[in-house]
Amino acid sequence: EAGVTQFPSHSVIEKGQTVTLRCDPISGHDNLYWYRRVMGKEIKFLLHFVKESKQDESGMPNNRFLAERTGGTYSTLKVQPAELEDSGVYFCASSPSTLGQRYNEQFFGPGTRLTVL
């Protein structure tokens, strides 16, 4: 079974440009999460999808970030326009439906390293 995949693995852009990150969760996983780690800091939550709906987007830093999950399969995270402080590693994770589960084990992708110059 394929794990969570993310594309691209690296992206280098200039300040003011737009970048779109993609995440393909494990097939059948309803829950999809975006996290990011900025230099020297811990990984932080950005938002959570349940299927195509945004369950929690309280971690999104500002309105330059837009996440979508049309059709409830893959998700994209667009940064427009990018700023220097957006540099970091963006992780995606997915988990199956949590109904009847004690906890939701999240499976992480390898991340996209974004560098804004």
Next chain:
Amino acid sequence: KNQVEQSPQSLIILEGKNCTLQCNYTVSPFSNLRWYKQDTGRGPVSLTIMTFSENTKSNGRYTATLDADTKQSSLHITASQLSDSASYICVVAGMDTGRRALTFGSGTRLQVQP
């Protein structure tokens, strides 16, 4: 504010030796605590998950403990191997209604030397 603190920040040990990593948290209300291993250039991979009622859980040479009263956890690695070199991240899940996000520690970077 929910926080997860880990110590030490980094650790160097010789192959075959044991080590213990520490995690203190202030996440409340508490749901579960996880230890993840993150190899360089990879995403975090779950090692153990413990709920409030569990105070120890093993996964091969990895043994995690949890004291929910003192809000402390440890990860013990036995007979370390070169492949154990990685960052180990303590992650705590709260029980906020409808929210399943995780609070991450900054990690302990472990280097196992031959």
